[in-house]
Amino acid sequence: MxxxxxxxxxxxxxxxxxxxxxxxxxxxxxxxxxxxxxxxxxxxxGLIQREGVYPYAFPRGLGTLLRYARNQSPDVRYHADAMLKTAPFLWRYWRNSHPATHAAIAKSYSTLIEHxxxxxxxxxxxxxxxxLLRPIGWIKVFRTEAAQQAEVRLAEQWHQEYGVAFGALDAARLQQMEPDLDTSLHGGLHYPEADSVSDxxxxxxxxxxxxxxxxxxxxxxxxxxxxxxxxxxxxxxxxxxxxxxxxxxxxxxxxxxxxxxxxxxAVKRGYHMHYAAQRGAQLNHPVLDVENGYLLAPMARGIRLTTGAEIARRDAAKTPTQLAAVEPIARTLFPLGERLDNEPWMGGRPCTxxxxxxxxxxxxxxxxxxxxxxxxxxxxxxxxxxxxxxxxxxxxxxxxxxxxxxxxxx
The missing domain is CATH 3.50.50.60 (FAD/NAD(P)-binding domain)
Incomplete structure (x- = not known):
């Protein structure tokens, strides 16, 4: 021993x-x-994010912060009893998310992402x-032109600074790549150098x-x-x-x-649930609904829906309200069938x-x-x-x- x-x-x-x-x-x-x-x-x-040279920052826009403060956003929720303990961490996180500081952090962080x-x-x-690895990349989808333009600007910045490859997709091209997605989507953004994992x-x-x-x-x-x-x-x-x-x-x-x-x-908690696909529908890539903060990914068990972040005590009881909020939206994005799990899975992302x-x-x-x-x-x-x-x-x-x-x- x-x-x-x-x-x-x-x-x-x-x-x-x-x-x-x-x-x-x-x-x-x-x-x-x-x-x-x-x-x-x-x-x-299940994403291996070659494009992720900038780690996920704390939002700094006043409108976004006010929306999160109401605690009804589909991408971020919080437990009130966890906020006092988490406040010093969140303050430091917010400061480090200043664009200049965030850019400096990316210079170091990207050295890991590169490999x-x-x-x-x-x-x-x-x-x-x-x-188990699929060299097909993944896709962000957009419901409005403004959302797509904002994400494309970021992708162009990452390409210029770190050579991150991307492809902007109009509605027709997105439909070719993902025929079973909602046809009313404005377009998408494909990151081809990422791999995804089926399990x-x-x-x-x-x-x-x-x-x-x-x-x-x-x-x-x-x-x-x-x-x-x-x-x-x-x-x-x-x-x-x-x-x-x-x-x-x-x-x-x-x-x-x-x-x-x-x-x-600190810990950002998240949830997932697996679903069958209706009527032989097929999801070819992991797909992020940018404006609603959830992701659908084709997995060995079914279509996995993963939620955004929940700020809570690490060991607090499950509160899958985000999953309940985004599931009806996800069903309009892709024809999801019945749930395949007895209950939502929950896990924690360890954050500095x-x-x-x-x-x-x-x-x-x-x-x-x-x-x-x-x-x-x-x-x-x-x-x-x-x-x-x-x-x-x-x-x-x-x-x-x-x-x-x-x-x-x-």
């Missing part, structure tokens, strides 16, 4: 960290309370899971099986028992390792706080106020490493994060500069 490294958390980030360390000759124990890919990584939209698709494809090929849970599971094929071991255990040395309690007994990586997503601050780190981590993940060594403990805070891009950035952590831990030349992601910035 002695290992070189113990990785806490078997979501997409933790599994990728474990794989890359094991590939480099480390003996790795991967620990979670559930099987790999069955928490936050289970319920995302997201290539690193996924390489890992999927090694894991025998390439069939995110199956992808994480495949990566975890590859980790075990390399000689790594997975254990059901309690990450909250982590203590100096580094020791963790599991169902198979106590594991001891020379180093530990915290990759627990929205629960990472529980472990880091016990060790004396006060990190500004500067919109960038925490990747690198802890600054108070020898052998402790952090890999969390990926917000909306956990699936997107899992493999490049795993590679970056493994390169730092083994003393290799890193593919990207890790400095902007160090914990010391807080």
């Amino acid at each position: 002695k290992f070189d490294t113990v990785v806490l958390g078997a979501g997409i980030v933790g599994v990728c960290v474990a794989v890359h360390l094991q590939k480099r000759g480390r003996q790795v124990a991967l620990i979670d309370r559930k099987l790999p890919g069955n928490e936050t990584s289970f319920g995302n939209a 997201c698709v290539s690193e996924h494809r390489a890992l999927a090929a090694d894991a025998g899971a390439s069939a 995110p849970n199956a992808l994480v599971t495949a990566y975890a099986k590859y980790f075990e094929a390399l000689g790594g071991r997975f254990f059901i255990g309690d990450a909250n028992t982590l203590r100096d040395a580094w020791q963790v309690d599991t169902e198979a007994g106590t594991i001891t390792a020379g180093s530990a990586v915290v990759a627990l997503g929205p629960w990472s601050d529980r472990v880091s706080a016990r060790l004396g780190y006060r990190l500004p981590l 106020p500067d919109m960038m993940p925490i990747i690198g060594p802890a600054n108070r403990h020898q052998g402790l490493w952090f890999a969390f805070g990926h917000a909306h891009h956990g699936l997107t950035l899992g493999p490049i994060t795993g590679r970056l952590i493994a390169e730092m831990m083994t003393g290799e030349q890193t593919l990207v500069n890790p400095q902007p992601f160090r914990v010391e910035r807080f």
